[in-house]
Amino acid sequence: xxxxxxxxxxxxxxxxxxxxxxxxxxxxxxxxxxxxxxxxxxxxxxxxxxx
Numbered sequence: 001x002x003x004x005x006x007x008x009x010x011x012x013x014x015x016x017x018x019x020x021x022x023x024x025x026x027x028x029x030x031x032x033x034x035x036x037x038x039x040x041x042x043x044x045x046x047x048x049x050x051x
Contacts, residue, residue: 004044
């Protein structure tokens, strides 16, 4: 989870987008919505696209 958030942060930075911060509540929400026992964290990327 932290790795994915770090990757998103780095990508936004390279695109010149002001970096964002994730608090615990946001990270927990993404973890709950973005994890599937069958697929692991792959659905997390879908959650970012849907936001």
